[in-house]
Amino acid sequence: MSSQQKKAFYQEAIPMLVAVDCIIFGFDREALKLLLFKRKIEPFKNEWSVIGSFVKPTESVDLAAVRVLEEYTGLQDIFMEPLGCYGEVNRDPGARVVSQAYFALIRLDEQEEQMVETHQAHWFDLTTVPTLILDHNQMVKDALEKLRRKARYRPIGFELLPEKFTIPQLKDLYEAINQRKLDRRNFRKKILSMDILEKLDEKDKSNSRKGAFLYRFNKKKYEEMVKKGVNFVL
Amino acid sequence: MSSQQKKAFYQEAIPMLVAVDCIIFGFDREALKLLLFKRKIEPFKNEWSVIGSFVKPTESVDLAAVRVLEEYTGLQDIFMEPLGCYGEVNRDPGARVVSQAYFALIRLDEQEEQMVETHQAHWFDLTTVPTLILDHNQMVKDALEKLRRKARYRPIGFELLPEKFTIPQLKDLYEAINQRKLDRRNFRKKILSMDILEKLDEKDKSNSRKGAFLYRFNKKKYEEMVKKGVNFVL
DNA sequence: TAGATAAGTGTAATAATTACGCTTATTTGA
DNA sequence: TCAAATAAGCGTAATTATTACACTTATCTA
The missing domain is CATH 1.10.10.10 (Winged helix-like DNA-binding domain superfamily/Winged helix DNA-binding domain)
Incomplete structure (x- = not known):
């Protein structure tokens, strides 16, 4: 169905931006790490944030998360699952953005650790996570809690x-x-x-x-x- | 920040509709029931669906879910929690709609059962859930699974x-x-x-x-x- | 070759879960 | 009126899971 045809329905509803954010945990044989990167666009350009992107009209929300993960780490087939929806009205001063967060787990070896640094990204030890943009610190907190709960009944x-x-x-x-x-x-x-x-x-x-x-x-x-x-x- | 100002950022991103859908379980002292209603708008007018609405620009996603629940059942302060994001590209032929699903639990007494019937809504026994619009049957299935898991570690x-x-x-x-x-x-x-x-x-x-x-x-x-x-x- | 170290094995004490027999309060109807 | 029926409630033994901790082993280094 074309975009034109679709416009016939739901006239009264107001569209908004939909984003995905990925909270990525890694383990380098001794400590749990978190992948963060320096944001490339305004507002908050150059501040630390988790990895994310807007969802494109041609991709599902889940797929957007997979795409983002691959764009920033080069990795495919990574364990990833939904964390939740972050939908406060003013969570992003740039626009009304509803974000679907995911969390992902990857194993670290030097290869990946280097690759990541080329994208203005960095692996932080979980004990030294900096202040992040928007509600990203909350996302990280929620993801960590979910990881812990999950680890209780699955061999992560x-x-x-x-x-x-x-x-x-x-x-x-x-x-x-x-x-x-x-x-x-x-x-x-x-x-x-x-x-x-x-x-x-x-x-x-x-x-x-x-x-x-x-x-x-x-x-x-x-x-x-x-x-x-x-x-x-x- | 006004809508005009916000437009300065994120120019390249394409907005879409965001909806909430609530999967509502009730228990009437003998069986688990599911609240469904007859959809009021096209497409799929008059077919069975779970309760939902588009998110308004002035409300958070969570609040939209609370509003919807109150609109259809008259009930406030209900236990409700996020179920997940349903974001396939063509899940809704009416438009690109990303839906955040919630599930809610309420106790049934005659009062509520009657009230609900006035909204073209109906309590179905879980064993006789009809075919629902879009991906709503999947949502119900997911909600039930989550309810079961949840019941394992909380006195629901x-x-x-x-x-x-x-x-x-x-x-x-x-x-x-x-x-x-x-x-x-x-x-x-x-x-x-x-x-x-x-x-x-x-x-x-x-x-x-x-x-x-x-x-x-x-x-x-x-x-x-x-x-x-x-x-x-x- | 002795000492240090983390890996690996065993076992006894305690706690949680499961299976199931017996008693109790009450209503119904012979 | 009282025996039969029924769901509620109580107790206990057998099994299984969890915890705490002592001891042995393989290997490297000094």
Whole structure:
């Protein structure tokens, strides 16, 4: 249906701008990081903000989020899910803008960390997030809370860890997300009892003399468990 | 800032319509119901749909949802929370419309059931939901899933049950939400152990010869538990 | 080759969940 | 009037999950 035809309906309604904003978390094997960038347009040009864009008429809202993520990080097929709608009347002094926020999880290796710096973007440690434009600090706060809640019943590690990882690394990730210490032995017992990890023959010795065995997720088994609605409370 | 001034920014972005849709669940002491109404405008005039409206320039998105709920049910201060954004390009043939969906829970007594019928609205049993316009069936499905998940860690009963209720009634509600039988005795034990119910001196004899004691929620204790992040898995 | 260190294994104590039998209050109708 | 029927309510044993923590192992470095 053409734009002309559509205009016949909903005459009384008033259009507004729709944007997407992505809160992107990364994990570099020790700390949780947040990707921010320097805004390129007025108002608030050159201030820190999360990554975002207006939604184009030819793309769905979800797709706009995927596009933005790819534009700024070069990454595709990233775990991303909706965070919520930010729709206060005066949240953006530039116009009436309703923003749909998303949060994404990506694993960091040097490659990505460098790539990102070329876009006037920067990975911040979660403990040193600067003041952001508009309601973006609130978005980050909400995203973090959602991440924590989510981590309670899903092994988030899929998205944040490299393909091969050790159990102590997985534990570090959960500690970073939840901000509390977990018992090393109980953590191992619990995650192994879920039967979603595959032990490999290699060891990672970057963190200890003894070295820790590498594992990888068994995605199939994991998907099955999610379907059954199992609770992975760690 | 006036609309004129705002136009100076974001010139390249293309505005679209923003709507809210509310998926409203009710519980009438035996079954979960869904509130639907006959659409008043073209396209799809007179077909069943959930309750919705376009967002006005002078109101936030959240407020639009509250307004709509009040317009159709006369009810204020209803438990409502965001469900998600529905933003496919061609989801509405009438225009490019991005909809933010909400779901709400209300308790049904005859008063409300009647009131609603005056707006060309109707309470449907969840097992007999008709075909709805646009992506509204999907919204209902998503809302139901969210309700179930939510009920796992919050005593939803606050919103769906009358002020005074019996433990068997609360159990029936959880069974309706989760679509599975719960053990009467274990349910009672668990809910009482949470220490959020106050036993009253009255009995409700509508359902049995012996009669069941009425209880009411202790909202203060409940809020405290939610703050502490306690899990109410029933 | 001893000492240091993180990885990994085991186990006992405690707490939560599940399954289910028995008693109680009340109404109905034989 | 009183036995049968029924849902409400109480208690307990068996199972399963969680927590706390002691001990052993593999490996590197000095």
